[in-house]
Ligand code: CTP
């Protein structure tokens with residue numbers, strides 16, 4: 551999408567109570583699916599998509615504890631109070647989005663559809679930018695039979711409607727305002743059509759199921775199992791020079807030397823960046839940010855790590871675990887371990903509990919032992935869906 555495209559605001563409907571999913575004691579959007587909450591899977595699909603300006607999650611305030619636990623480490627999302635019905639939850643969302651303009655784009659998605667493909671999200675946004683309104687849907691393949699009419703229904707023109715549904719703000723707002731007292735609608739597309747606006751259908755993957763019952767949960771587990779786990783390593787070294795602090799893991803540690811480098815010489819972030827690029831076979835940090843390029847002079851290495859995370863997300867990959875070993879005779883790393891974990895979590899959106907920072911001396915041996923510099927080795931494990 552071009553830079554002049556309108557801003558996109560995402561509304562994720564997550565305020566329901568999941569009454570058809572009876573065997574869990576948390577609402578369905580907070581049930582763990584392959585190790586993380588359904589809502590977290592869903593939200594992660596929207597992070598780092600170009601053009602998305604805000605992600606707003608409609609929640610029931612009574613679920614606040616479940617919510618905080620499910621989205622730990624995820625930044626830059628906002629919660630809005632939902633309501634008793636899905637329709638009213640969405641209407642609340644439309645009224646509460648910040649800094650929204652009439653020709654901005656609103657993307658509405660069910661938390662209960664964590665298997666949405668990022669490609670389908672992008673296609674739906676593009677269609678709404680073009681036509682004002684779109685919905686992801688798929689053609690019905692099964693033979694349909696009505697036992698009221700004892701008749702096979704012609705399926706030629708039948709589509710199963712899903713979310714995301716994407717609209718220009720003024721259109722979806724008008725639909726909700728005009729139809730505020732009509733409870734007959736089961737989705738926003740239907741409301742927009744009822745006020746006379748055509749909604750473009752975007753054919754999406756059939757895997758985008760709405761998790762409604764225990765059976766759907768089993769199916770989602772099987773579909774997600776296709777995720778491929780990959781581990782790759784990264785390694786970096788920088789020499790000491792005169793100075794007063796070293797930048798490691800995104801934080802400045804006071805020391806009587808600094809690390810010499812073209813950027814901020816943060817070997818920890820460099821090693822993590824390389825390991826992530828390794829997981830997606832995208833070369834190394836120098837391929838993307840050549841040290842000969844003056845624009846990276848003194849650059850905060852968070853920029854490199856962010857870019858690697860973005861590339862990973864664009865390939866439907868998510869970091870499971872980061873394991874770092876710093877080889878240094880000095881400074882002492884232990885007292886700064888937690889601050890590093892938190893800073894790396896800030897940059898990557900990976901839960902700090904899945905970021906391990908270890909340190910070792912090299913017993914006086916080699917260049918690290920002679921205190922000429924520091925080395926860092928890192929392994930990153932990701933899953934690609
Ligand atoms: N939803 C919402 N506000 C409501 C009801 C539903 O935001 N008052 C959300 C749900 O959390 C879900 C999506 O809308 O992500 C689709 O609704 P549905 O699948 O029906 O979820 P629930 O209403 O939670 O489930 P059930 O109907 O089985 O109770």
Ligand code: MG
Pocket residue numbers: 566636
């Ligand atoms: Mg419901």
